[in-house]
Amino acid sequence: MPDSGEIREVRASQGVDSQVRVFGVPPADKASPTDIVDGFLEAMTSDDPQLQTARKYLTEDAAKNWKPGAAVTVLSAGIDRFSVQGEKDPAGPRFKMTGKMLATVDERSAYQPDTTGGRYEEFLQLVQENKQWRIATPPKSLVLSESDFQRIYMPVNKYYFAGGTLVADPVYVRQRSDPDSRMDPTTQTVQSLLAGPSKWLGPVVSSSFPAGTELREGTKSLAYDGQNTLRVPLNKAADDVAQPQCQKMATQLMFTVKDLTASRLDRVEVLREDRSSLCSVTEAGAAGIAHRVPSPDHQYYVDADHRLVRMKLDVNSEDQQYRPEPVPGPLNPPGAAGAPAFKVGSAAVSYDEKRAAVVSEDGHALHLVSLTTAGPMPQPVLTGKGAKPNGLTTPSWDAAGDLWVADQDPQNAALYRVPAGAAAAQKIDVAGLDGGRITALKASPDGVRIALLVQKDNRKRLYIGRIERPGGGKTDQPGAVSVRELRPAAPQMADVTALSWAPRGRLLVVGRESGGVVQARYMLADGSMVAASLPGAAGLVAVAATEDERKPVVAASQDDGIVWLPPGAQWRTVAAGGKAPVYPG
Incomplete structure (x- = not known):
């Protein structure tokens, strides 16, 4: 133990340790109003789900009627409190609680990030009951700092x-x-x-x-x-x-x-x-x-010659010489040699691995091609208004067999969907873009969510939208498919550079926090951050994961080309010069 140094106040919310259990301390006899408030705030952070100790700081009526379990208010740091001399009720001292809002958890236990940057503010009114100071107006919900929330929940x-x-x-x-x-x-x-x-x-x-x-x-x-x-x-x-x-x-x-x-x-x-x-x-x-999506047979990427190739990754193989092969079909006709006739800029492969959606190297045209039968290169199903670097985004398939892509042209920015089996793209209404432009997207494997990287005012932010399809009576027009209620998916990130859906409904996001370095982290689709992060994310420009947790994370590195990360291992280079890695989806 140190025997010298400055004196510092220690708060319960200074760190997270899942092995530590916190127990509230009951109020002391004849405790001052300040001690009552401080003791109550500490008792709210206890591991007692019923908050029995915290209730001892309340009046009898307040303790009986207080239902903090209905919701949780999460603050980015601890609660600041200060005395407000009886403005409304001269019966006793009044304290104001404030803090920076981070999120709320509602009565159905769902997490909702706060994007307004607003302040939390509530008042605690104290009265004397049986010659003891007690709180008559407790907060409407349980109020916790981010670190306490992560420890308790x-x-x-x-x-x-x-x-x-x-x-x-x-x-x-x-x-x-x-x-x-x-x-x-x-x-x-x-x-x-x-x-x-x-x-x-x-x-x-x-x-x-x-x-x-x-x-x-x-x-x-x-x-x-x-x-x-x-x-x-x-x-x-x-x-x-x-x-x-x-x-x-x-x-x-x-x-x-x-x-x-x-x-x-x-x-x-x-x-x-x-x-x-x-x-x-x-x-x-x-x-x-x-009916979950099948485990992929191959991993795909675009090689240095702008050819779509595939390879099997055996994480248990002793042979480190991975052998990519050109995908079959119109992209690589039999007997063709030299540079490909069609140069691929980016691609997406359907979950059954029978079709591919490819965007031309100039970002201008989207084609649907077979991966099982040969034939001529089909005509594009969508021609973007813009061109590289503001051309069509990397496309994405969903579980229903629909294809999603966005045009990044600043003058004609839009989200498109090519329905399963259709030959024409449909423009999709996205509520809540507010002038933002979609620069990347990824449909979730379950087909009900879509991750959108939106650029606005020179900043890129990640959102999750809900895909509403006809049949549920929830769309604005009969038969229309729309994207509704955009919610922030990585509010802690100042800049997001790559994204992918990951197992169990999570997102794998490459980006950086304000003032931080680039890192790859798993995040829940509700915008809350999961502690797990990937090692050595610097230099990653694209990333791909799959629902099958046995498959490695695959990424494109600025220095090493295509790399992959098996579970519990380190990054390995598998294809120098490659880019745009994708799993089916």
Whole structure:
């Protein structure tokens, strides 16, 4: 321990340590108003989900009616508080709490970044009760600094269906179990799943659980048995569902829960209220019902001769000589030698790896070509108004088989969609661009979200938009597909240079924070940052990941060409001179 140096105040929010448990201290007898306020603010950061100690700083009525669990206000730093001499109520001291807003977590546990740069502000009114100072007006929600929030809460995914495909809906739950109710993270997450999707994702997904479905009354904790089976007892609302619907319910539970546990989950069984079995699903059965995108056979990139090539990456191979081959079809006709007839600038490959969308090297034209049959080069399905560097962006396929691309021409900037099987591109309405220009995009594998890199006022910011399709009654015009409710996906980043969707509904983003260096980090689609980052991201200009976590992250480096990062390893160079790496999607 140091025996010299300056004296510094220590706050509970100075750092994050998931191994540390924080317990509130009850108010001392005859504590001053300032001590009451400070003790209450510290007690709000405790690991007690019911905040019993924090309630001891409140009046009896306030303690009984305070419901901070309904929402969380997240501040970028600690709460600043100062006394305001009784402006409205002379009964006792009044304190003002302020701080810089970072985000909120709503009643459905969904995280929403604050983009206004506004200030949090609330007042605490103190009164005397039984000759003790107590707080009569507690804050409307739980108020935490960013570091305390990260210590107390953890991100999890719950899953809902969209067109037969499972979609990850990120939320936050408390990491610690409640010693009284034994409300562990698994049970919290299942309750959140049953309550329904987040408000932002709600218009484009559906739940297989009937309205009013809850855990059976008295269920305090969900546990696994010796056969790695999770049994979930529900109330009467789910007693009479048909087997196909029940298996979809079990599939939602399987995918929601399996990421939460370190132990293996082989089977989920849904129980009626009388605890008889309603249905069950195995891990393999759930995978079939979920209709997730297939694991890719190849990784693709554009070589130094502007040719689209592919290669298989075996992360376990001792042979480091990876052998790319030109993709079959019109791009590389049999017997062709020398420079390709069509120079590729960027490309996207469909999830079944049977088609490719290629943008010409000058960024002017978009073609759809077969990767299974030979033939002449087809006519473009879209011709951009601009040209390189303001030509068409790298295209992207979604799970529905639609193709997305944007024209970067400053005078004609627009987002386009080529419907599956169609030969003409459709201009897509994007609500909330406010004069911004899309310079890069990536449709999510589930087909309900699209990541857009938007340039405005010489700054590039990353947003997630919700893709609304006809059939749900949510579009402005019958039959129209639109992108709605853009939300910031990387608000901490001052500049984003590359992006890709990653496993479990996350984004892999290359960029830098204000005053920082370039780094590659995983982020949730709700705009909250995940701690995991990739080593040595300097020099990366493009990045690609896939839903299959066994496949390496692939990137383009300014110095080394195509590089890849196997799980738990370091970057390796696989193709010098290559650019524009993509996985199917």
